[in-house]
Amino acid sequence: MENLIALLVAAPLLGAAVLLCGGRRLDPVGHWIGTVLASASFVIGAILFADMLGKDEEHRALAQHLFSWIPVEGFQADIAFQLDQLSMTFVLLITGVGSLIHVYSIGYMEHDERRRRFFGYLNLFLAAMLLLVLADNYLLLYVGWEGVGLASYLLIGFWQHKPSAATAAKKAFLVNRVGDMGLSIAIMLMFTTFGTFAFGPVLEATGETGEGKLTAIGLMLLLAACGKSAQVPLQSWLGDAMEGPTPVSALIHAATMVTAGVYLIVRSGEIFNAAPDAQLVTTVVGAVTLLFGAIVGCAKDDIKKALAGSTMSQIGYMILAAGLGPIGYVFAIMHLVTHGFFKAGLFLGAGSVMHGMNDEVDMRKYGGLRKHMPVTFVTFGLGYLAIIGFPGLSGFFSKDKIIEAAFAKGGTEGWILGGVALLGAAITAFYMTRVMLMTFFGEKRWQPDEHGHEPHPHESPKSMTIPMIVLAFGSVFAGGFFGIGDRFLHWLEPVTEHTHGHPPIGATTVTLSTMVVLVIGVGLAYLQYGRRPVPVVAPRGSLLTRAARRDLLQDDFNHVVLVRGGEHLTRSLVYVDHTLVDGVVNGTAASMGGLSGRLRKLQNGYARSYAVSMFGGAAILIAATLLMRAV
Amino acid sequence: MNPVNYLYLAALLFTIGASGVLIRRNAIVVFMCIELMLNACNLAFVAFSRMHGNLDGQIIAFFTMVVAAAEVVVGLAIIVSLFRSRHSASVDDASLMKL
Numbered sequence: 183m184e185n186l187i188a189l190l191v192a193a194p195l196l197g198a199a200v201l202l203c204g205g206r207r208l209d210p211v212g213h214w215i216g217t218v219l220a221s222a223s224f225v226i227g228a229i230l231f232a233d234m235l236g237k238d239e240e241h242r243a244l245a246q247h248l249f250s251w252i253p254v255e256g257f258q259a260d261i262a263f264q265l266d267q268l269s270m271t272f273v274l275l276i277t278g279v280g281s282l283i284h285v286y287s288i289g290y291m292e293h294d295e296r297r298r299r300f301f302g303y304l305n306l307f308l309a310a311m312l313l314l315v316l317a318d319n320y321l322l323l324y325v326g327w328e329g330v331g332l333a334s335y336l337l338i339g340f341w342q343h344k345p346s347a348a349t350a351a352k353k354a355f356l357v358n359r360v361g362d363m364g365l366s367i368a369i370m371l372m373f374t375t376f377g378t379f380a381f382g383p384v385l386e387a388t389g390e391t392g393e394g395k396l397t398a399i400g401l402m403l404l405l406a407a408c409g410k411s412a413q414v415p416l417q418s419w420l421g422d423a424m425e426g427p428t429p430v431s432a433l434i435h436a437a438t439m440v441t442a443g444v445y446l447i448v449r450s451g452e453i454f455n456a457a458p459d460a461q462l463v464t465t466v467v468g469a470v471t472l473l474f475g476a477i478v479g480c481a482k483d484d485i486k487k488a489l490a491g492s493t494m495s496q497i498g499y500m501i502l503a504a505g506l507g508p509i510g511y512v513f514a515i516m517h518l519v520t521h522g523f524f525k526a527g528l529f530l531g532a533g534s535v536m537h538g539m540n541d542e543v544d545m546r547k548y549g550g551l552r553k554h555m556p557v558t559f560v561t562f563g564l565g566y567l568a569i570i571g572f573p574g575l576s577g578f579f580s581k582d583k584i585i586e587a588a589f590a591k592g593g594t595e596g597w598i599l600g601g602v603a604l605l606g607a608a609i610t611a612f613y614m615t616r617v618m619l620m621t622f623f624g625e626k627r628w629q630p631d632e633h634g635h636e637p638h639p640h641e642s643p644k645s646m647t648i649p650m651i652v653l654a655f656g657s658v659f660a661g662g663f664f665g666i667g668d669r670f671l672h673w674l675e676p677v678t679e680h681t682h683g684h685p686p687i688g689a690t691t692v693t694l695s696t697m698v699v700l701v702i703g704v705g706l707a708y709l710q711y712g713r714r715p716v717p718v719v720a721p722r723g724s725l726l727t728r729a730a731r732r733d734l735l736q737d738d739f740n741h742v743v744l745v746r747g748g749e750h751l752t753r754s755l756v757y758v759d760h761t762l763v764d765g766v767v768n769g770t771a772a773s774m775g776g777l778s779g780r781l782r783k784l785q786n787g788y789a790r791s792y793a794v795s796m797f798g799g800a801a802i803l804i805a806a807t808l809l810m811r812a813v
Numbered sequence: 814m815n816p817v818n819y820l821y822l823a824a825l826l827f828t829i830g831a832s833g834v835l836i837r838r839n840a841i842v843v844f845m846c847i848e849l850m851l852n853a854c855n856l857a858f859v860a861f862s863r864m865h866g867n868l869d870g871q872i873i874a875f876f877t878m879v880v881a882a883a884e885v886v887v888g889l890a891i892i893v894s895l896f897r898s899r900h901s902a903s904v905d906d907a908s909l910m911k912l
Contacts, residue, residue, distance in 0.1 A: 785910075785911050786908065786911050787908030787909060787910045787911030788904075788905055788908050789904050789907070789908075790834070790835055790836075790904065790905070793834055793835055794835055797831060797835070
């Protein structure tokens with residue numbers, strides 16, 4: 183069975199190689215190759231999963247050592263895989279949602295002449311993401327980490343003829359680099375501290391290491407997670423990443439890649455458990471991002487950017503849960519999986535709407551689409567109910583547990599974190615209801631574009647609706663399946679460990695208050711967008727609304743602090759370079775030139791003057807010899 | 814006679830030759846001065862040979878004569894060809910080897 187693990191990665195990697203090197207003659211079949219290989223990976227994953235279920239909890243983890251990558255004395259880097267329950271969960275999510283999105287893309291990208299390349303990149307992404315979650319050491323994880331970054335860059339900038347897409351791709355890449363630096367520093371610290379970077383030895387050795395070092399490693403890992411998972415302060419790239427094709431937003435920027443940070447923190451759980459300061463920072467980052475993303479999501483009129491704000495906010499929940507330690511790890515991953523279903527479904531729904539509306543993304547120009555797109559409406563609606571935490575649906579089970587765990591943190595911290603999580607739930611209900619009402623309810627607000635074409639909203643083809651239906655099923659039932667009887671908890675517990683928290687208020691109270699804030703959020707959104715007609719041109723709005731439309735001034739902040747600051751720094755460095763460094767170099771050169779100009783005069787061409795030097799030299803030598811003898 | 818006197822003479826001759834090389838311009842005279850220096854050395858060798866009572870100095874003196882003869886051949890040939898090309902035997906005219 184172990185030998186199948188490498189195949190998981192190899193199948194999509196093969197697809198990427200064939201599709202990207204195969205050239206134009208593969209154009210007619212390229213999308214099928216990509217989809218079949220992605221599905222093959224899913225089938226292998228399912229086989230491994232079935233095999234894993236057949237064993238007892240203690241013997242479920244599989245390991246495969248492929249080959250030694252860099253074998254140096256004292257530095258062993260191996261290409262080796264590890265498949266435990268945590269990796270398995272990710273493998274199924276990645277390949278499952280990935281395959282569905284491959285199918286969806288067949289229809290969505292039908293009229294794009296570079297469709298083969300698109301599927302090549304998607305396969306490349308799957309391979310890198312699987313490598314990331316299957317690696318058994320941090321170095322190989324880093325390879326996958328960079329691989330998904332590359333795939334994300336290529337796919338955000340897939341329509342590179344649009345300057346906005348090209349810029350967004352560059353922005354995502356650069357911001358991610360900052361986080362990647364964190365991961366590489368963390369790996370170097372691990373190597374100097376533990377002498378290895380394989381998960382097993384590193385995580386076992388945390389008990390004998392000083393807390394300071396572990397805090398440093400934890401904070402660097404958190405920085406890496408912030409970059410990849412779009413958490414404050416490295417969140418600015420995710421909104422712009424929506425320039426990519428919608429299936430990419432669904433797969434990479436909602437369901438899988440952006441959750442890699444959560445995986446990293448949960449996988450490194452032992453390090454965080456032993457470093458309470460790093461955990462505290464993690465929860466703060468999660469709580470801040472949770473509100474940040476939710477507020478941004480409330481103000482955006484671009485449907486994809488509103489969903490991107492929501493993604494940021496939901497990952498904030500996961501990071502918050504991961505920062506809580508053993509009381510939260512399982513729920514972080516559970517929310518991650520349910521979020522993977524409903525957010526991918528919501529994005530695919532958004533893509534379906536755009537498909538029918540001539541790629542219009544402004545929700546103010548939608549309205550009343552439920553009659554024109556019944557399937558999209560129902561699937562999107564189920565995803566909507568799941569994300570706001572409607573009782574019985576996925577989000578209800580996973581988010582509720584996180585809120586409960588946040589309260590269970592204890593003390594003032596617990597109250598603050600729990601309160602923030604509850605507030606986030608209310609805002610989630612508000613902005614998702616807003617998206618729902620603006621898109622599918624009310625009067626039609628679309629108008630002919632400048633060429634006089636009026637959009638004719640229509641239902642998308644089967645290849646697009648079927649994945650949406652499957653994901654909608656997941657959004658409805660996954661949470662209940664995982665949550666009832668703590669099935670997911672028992673499944674993951676052997677890897678991540680779990681301790682039951684004791685919230686200061688009862689679980690029922692938490693659930694009830696979640697319901698109350700849910701109703702408040704939905705009600706407010708209904709009063710604002712359901713009762714009154716939605717204006718086609720956005721009103722000026724309050725100061726907060728305007729700031730939220732500009733992503734709470736994140737880009738302005740980055741511009742003033744980082745870009746301007748960087749410019750000043752480089753300018754002063756250039757000044758120092760010109761005056762000091764160049765001064766020394768030029769001064770040396772000038773004095774050498776002057777000296778050699780003098781020396782040159784000795785070479786006057788007169789044989790006699792050379793003879794004088796010779797005689798003089800000989801005389802000095804003789805005098806010196808005599809002197810030495812005399813002494 | 815005290816052989817040291819020969820050494821004084823050799824030193825005098827060498828000095829005359831050396832100053833001639835440095836001061837005179839005519840290539841032939843410079844050349845003659847070089848010969849004078851060589852012969853001053855020969856005189857010193859022979860004097861030392863006499864003082865130490867062995868023949869090493871005398872043998873070296875013979876060698877020097879042979880080398881000097883060969884040198885004369887080459888040197889005079891250079892001077893003659895120099896004179897032919899420039900119609901002058903001044904060493905200062907041949908000062909092209911400079912920056």
